[in-house]
Amino acid sequence: MGLSTSQSLTNQNVYTFVKENFHLAHIEPATSSDDPTQVEEKWSIVVIRDPFLCRQFCDDVQFTLSVSEIQQQQAERIRAEQKIKCVQCNDYYTEEDNKMGQCVHHDGFVYDNYSPKLTQWAPETAIEQLLSEEAQAVQQASIANVPMTAEQKERTERAKQRFRYICCNQTLQTTGNVGGCKRGKHGPENITRNEWELARDNNQEYQYKRIRLLQSRAQHDD
Ligand SMILES: [Zn+2]
Ligand SMILES: [Zn+2]
Structure with missing residues (x-):
């Protein structure tokens, strides 16, 4: 022993x-x-x-x-303490504190759940769309100078809930904490936010998931 x-x-x-x-x-x-x-x-x-x-x-x-070696150590320390903007969650982090579970984000695009084709949207564009619709509704009501009917209000509220994340089917929010269904490390550092968005919107797995959703709805409609 x-x-x-x-x-x-x-x-x-x-x-x-x-x-x-x-x-x-x-x-x-x-x-x-x-x-x-x-x-x-x-x-x-x-x-x-x-x-x-x-x-x-x-x-x-x-x-x-x-x-x-001293220069290398200094460079490493500066790098570890440098604030970097995360491409996934848009928040700042330092490499020193970049641990598993710190980065909360959705890694999929959104789809319009009420559209017959389940139209794909980039979450950023969908948020802009919702905000612009909200502003329009308020402007129209003030021009017409009549309060929205209960039915109109309900329709507007429902329209606000129509975008769902393909990764988890959670509703896209325009306010509050964005959150997300994925918890990982911040990064990757070597790509830009635009490149990350492009990869997210072309994610094969999620493309298939959207097609499967469409197909299953078509079957139910038959
Ligand atoms: Zn998600
Ligand atoms: Zn992050």
């Missing part, structure tokens, strides 16, 4: 030993000589093939970093 345990313990001891001896490496005036130019040098040379272990070891012994 414990072969792996004793092996890892041995490695740990070796590591500690090497680390301590590395700390003892120094250059100082030789005690055995009266000549102050005579120095006693104690060298340690460690060869580490694995880059991760090498970095770990350098940290552990506080080995002086090279200029390029």
Whole structure:
């Protein structure tokens, strides 16, 4: 029993030993000589093939970093703390805090649930459409100077609910927290919002889902 345990313990001891001896490496005036130019040098040379272990070891012994390593660390820190706008949820994030579950968004387009062809819309365009319809209704009512009838109101309210996300069938909202059915990490960083929208609107899986919805409705109508 414990072969792996004793092996890892041995490695740990070796590591500690090497680390301590590395700390003892120094250059100082030789005690055995009266000549102050005579120095006693104690060298340690460690060869580490694995880059991760090498970095770990350098940290552990506080080995002086090279200029390029310091620059690289600075660049990494700046990158980690930089505010980036997420293409998926439109919110800001830093790479440092970018964890799973932080980015809440819908990854599908919307469709007009009341249109016979289940017309596909980009959510951004659909929101603009709803806002413009709402403004028009208010303007018309004020021009006509008569309050909307209960039926008109109901029709307007129903029209507001007609856009559904293909990913989850949730209703598209023009106000409040947008939310979403997907929870993941913010990003990806290497594409623009426009590119992401294009990919979302051409998502094959969701295209098929819309066609299946259309087909099943056509069958029910027969
Ligand atoms: Zn969704
Ligand atoms: Zn996000």
